[in-house]
Amino acid sequence: MRYLFGLIYIFSAILALAAMPKYEEAGMVVFENPSDVSNSLLYFGLIIAFTAFILIAVRYSKVLKAVIYFLIFLSVFYVLSPFVGVMSIVIAILVVVLLAKKPHWLVINFSALMLAAGITAIFGISLEPLPVIILLTILAIYDIISVYRTKHMISLAESVTAINAPMLFVIPRKDGNAYMGVGDVVMPNILVVSAQYFSNSPAIGFIKPPALFALIGGFLGLMVLLYIVEKRGGAHPGLPFVNFGAIAGYFLGLILF
Numbered sequence: 666m667r668y669l670f671g672l673i674y675i676f677s678a679i680l681a682l683a684a685m686p687k688y689e690e691a692g693m694v695v696f697e698n699p700s701d702v703s704n705s706l707l708y709f710g711l712i713i714a715f716t717a718f719i720l721i722a723v724r725y726s727k728v729l730k731a732v733i734y735f736l737i738f739l740s741v742f743y744v745l746s747p748f749v750g751v752m753s754i755v756i757a758i759l760v761v762v763l764l765a766k767k768p769h770w771l772v773i774n775f776s777a778l779m780l781a782a783g784i785t786a787i788f789g790i791s792l793e794p795l796p797v798i799i800l801l802t803i804l805a806i807y808d809i810i811s812v813y814r815t816k817h818m819i820s821l822a823e824s825v826t827a828i829n830a831p832m833l834f835v836i837p838r839k840d841g842n843a844y845m846g847v848g849d850v851v852m853p854n855i856l857v858v859s860a861q862y863f864s865n866s867p868a869i870g871f872i873k874p875p876a877l878f879a880l881i882g883g884f885l886g887l888m889v890l891l892y893i894v895e896k897r898g899g900a901h902p903g904l905p906f907v908n909f910g911a912i913a914g915y916f917l918g919l920i921l922f
Contacts, residue, residue: 667891669836670845673778674887674907678854678880680744680782681789682861682872687747688786689862695791699863704792705800712804716821723824733830734761737776740783768829770842776831781850788851789858794875794915797856801908804852808902819900822846849890849903853883853911860915866922874922875915882914883907 696704722729741757749756760779763772792800811818822844825832834845861876869877886906894901 667888667895670834670843670891671884671887673774673834673845674850674854674884675880677778677781677785677850678857678883680778681785681854681858682876684744684747684782684786685790685858685862687743689790691743693743693787693790695788699791700793700796702796702799705796705803708788708792708800709803709807716817719821719824720817723828726828730765730828730830733832734765737761737764737780737831740779741776744779744782744786764829764831770835770837773829773831774834777834777847780831781847781854784847784851785854785858788855790862792855792859793863794856794859797859798912798915801852801856801904801912805902805905805908808904812900812902818902822900846903849887849907852904853886853907854880856911856915857883860918866918875918878914878918878921879911880914882917883911885914886910 696707698704719729722732738757738761741760742753745753745756760772760776763769764776789797808818822833826844832847834847834850836843857876857879860879861873864873864875866873866875872880886909887903889910890901890903890906
């Protein structure tokens with residue numbers, strides 16, 4: 666389980682990096698001034714609003730599914746279009762149909778992967794590393810509170826699982842399914858894309874050192890998180906591990922290169 670989730674984490678980052686030029690070309694930038702740290706608070710506000718929307722809209726599953734299916738269609742189209750061109754429209758329609766008619770765990774994971782890569786690419790080119798780091802710190806604290814204190818993040822996970830919404834990655838096991846939130850993949854990898862997009866460092870192959878080390882740091886944080894989950898069981902906030910791992914890796918990359 667640990668290594669499968671790890672592969673999903675890394676592959677999502679690679680997809681986001683590959684799709685980044687397409688999003689830039691399409692002008693899909695959220696914030697006009699990517700260096701403005703107040704953007705971090707705006708993003709946090711968007712997350713709170715979207716979380717509230719899901720918790721309310723789950724009572725009206727058809728509305729929630731329609732919104733999610735639309736987001737999945739856009740994500741699949743934009744993520745795959747650099748690789749397969751107009752065929753991405755056909756694939757996007759097929760994925761949404763399968764998700765609606767037969768939500769197999771592989772379809773859910775593929776949809777979640779496309780959604781994660783799309784969101785990561787959009788916000789990665791919209792925020793410079795400093796606002797991202799501030800955002801990741803805020804979200805790590807929020808994740809601890811929402812899992813251990815208010816527990817509304819657990820309610821959110823249960824709600825999206827009940828309607829087979831691709832907001833969680835799923836790995837079937839004999840003793841019950843294992844889950845990883847899309848947010849645990851998206852948030853730290855936003856720093857990876859941001860470091861790649863805004864850094865002036867020379868690239869090593871297809872990736873720049875600050876981005877590479879942020880990816881490695883987030884991956885190691887995920888491995889620690891999954892080890893704790895396997896040993897202790899129960900629900901645990903993922904963002905403190907992956908976010909601070911990515912931040913530490915980013916700064917290490919800056920220092921070394």
